[in-house]
Structure formats: C-alpha cells, structure tokens
Amino acid sequence: MKVEEFITSPASIKLIERTREFAKSFFDREGTHGFSHVERVFNLCLHIGREEGADLEVLALAALLHDIARPLEDSGKVEDHALESARIARRYLRSMGYPGEKVASVAHAIEAHRFSRGPEPETLEAKILSDADKLDAIGAVGVARVFMYSGEHGRSIEDSLRHFDEKILKLRDLMYTETAKRLAEKRHAFTVQFIERIRREIEGEL
Template sequence: MRLADFISDPKSIELIERTREYAKHFFEREGTHGFSHVERVFNLCMHIGREESADLEVLALAALLHDVARPLESAGKVEDHAAEGARIARHFLRSIGYPKEKVEAVAHAIEAHRFSRGPEPETLEAKILSDADKLDAIGAIGIARVFMYSGEHGRSIEDSLAHFEEKILKLKDLMYTQTAKRLAEERHRFTVEFIERIRREIEGEI
C-alpha cells in the first residue's frame, strides 16, 4: 500500500513514517500481535478511513501506536496495553511537537480500541481503529492468527474452534462503521465456512 495514495501532504507522510519507525522498536519478535498485525490494522484504517472521511493523519498515528505496549502486557509488566499504549503515544507525540488536541485524539483512539473493555470509542477515528483491529481477527488472517496463537500456547484444534465460537464469530456484530460492517460480513462468511469444513474433517467425513 502506498501511503501517498491516501495522504498527499509530505509533512504528514514524514510524520507517519517517523512514527512507524518509532513503533517498530517495541516489537522484538513476530506473533499474533507482532508488527505485521500493526501494519495490517494500519492498512485497514487507511482504506476504511478514506471511505468514512476520517482524519487520516490521526488515524494513521493511532494505528501504528495502538499495540506498542502489547509486548509489555504479554510479559506481565503492565495490566492494560491500551492504557499504557496511550501514555506512550502521548509522550512520543508531545516530544516531537504534535498539536495537543491531535495528541489527545490519537491517545483516545488507542485507549478505546479494545472491544473487551472500555472506554467506548467516541470519535470516528477511534471507532475505525477498533473496527480495523477486530477485522484483523476475522477471515483468512483471523484463522491464521488463531492457530498461530494455539501453536504458541499448546492449544488443541478443538480448543481453537471453541475460541472461534466464544469470540471470533461475535465480532461481526460489534463493528461501528458501515464500511467495516460490509467487510466483516465477507470475512465472517469465510470463517464460518472454514469452521464447518474443519469440523467435517475432524469427524472423518469423506
């Protein structure tokens, strides 16, 4: 994806690329919440944000920084990666002179991106980030991530399928924007077809 296809201001592009490099250093390894996840969420945010007429600069920065504290949470060093990520984002963006009101817009989107706990997203950009993060858990990528996690944690295929039922299949109905709802329908349908197929294979159907 070419950022210039979405944002034309060279200063904005430079800021976003600087933020991308800053965000990268928080991720020492790949995995279900590695930097590749951040990049996919970023790409989704740009596409959805353009359709929904969002502030693409705020959205881009929030997407790149939304999971910077995820490795800290995984290591047990912080309790809530969204709250800690917002703190880190505030510190970084203030240090480079980003306007205060936009810093807070980015921080709010990061704080509100988790669907499983508050606060609720109040701005369009926060809603799009939350939608993009959920969309990356559905469809082909979502299926791959579930089984990556299962491999990392020694979880069985049956346990993985239970996770689909308990969480993944519910995400379609939690989208905020019309664009994300449309994308979620297609990804949800693919996920359901996969689950039905793998269950048939577990039963040994020919």
C-alpha cells in the same frame, strides 16, 4: 501500500514514516500481535478512514501506535496494553511537537480500541481503529492468527474452535462503521465456511 495514496501532506507523511519506525522498535519478534498485525490494521484504517471521511493523519498515527505496549502486557509488565500504549503515544507525540488536541484524539483511539474492555470509542477515528483491529481477527488472516496463538500457547484444535464460538464469530456484529460492516460480512462468511469444514474433517469426513 503507499501512504501517499491516502495522505498528500509531506509533513504528515514524514511524521507517519518516523512513527512507523518508532512503533516497530517495540516489537522484537513476530507472533499473533507482532508488527505485521499493526501493518494490517494500519492499512485497513486508511481504507476505511477514506471511505468514512476520517482524519487520516490521526488515524494512521493511532493505528501504528495502538499495540506498542502489547509485548509489555504479554510479558506481564503492564496490565492493559491499550492504556500503556496511549501513555507512550502521548509522550512520543508531544516530543514531536504534535498539536495537543490531536495528541488527545490519537490517545483516545488507542485507549478505546479493545472490544473486550472500555472505554467506548467516542470519535470516528476511534471507531475505525476498533473496527480495523477486529477485522484483522476475522477471515483468512483471522483464522491463521487463531491457530498461531494456539501454537504459541499449546492449545488444541478443539480449544481453538471454542475460541471461534466464544469470540471470533461475534465480531461481525460489533462493527461501528458501515464500511467495516461490509468488509466483516465477507470475512465472517469465510470464517464460518472454514469452521464448518474443519469440524466435518475432525468428525471423520474424508
């Protein structure tokens, strides 16, 4: 997807592309929360943000930077990747001369993107980032990510199905924006269909 389809300012496009390279440098391998996840969330954010009337520059930067500390959390070096990602983002954006009020907006969106812990998103951009992050856990990609995670952590198919019940199937009802709610309905329906089918096969259906 071309950023130019959503953002026309040459200065903004240059900053976003530079930020993409900065964010990518934090990921040394692919996985459930690799840089491909960041790219998908970025794309979702721009599509939702355009429909909802968000500040697309702030949203794009927050999407690219929202998981940069995830590898640090996965290795046990930090406790909360959202808070650490926001801290790194503040330092990076200030070094780029980005306006202070916009730095704060990007940082808040990053801090509030996790649905399982606070703070609650207060701005439209923060709500969209949270929605996009959740949307990437539903539907065909979401199913693939659940089983990718299971492979990474030695989890069985049955354990994976419990994870769908405990978390994934609840995400549809946690969306903030109307655009994300519409997208979530389609992805949720696919997920339910997949789970029903795999359970029938586990039970012996040919």
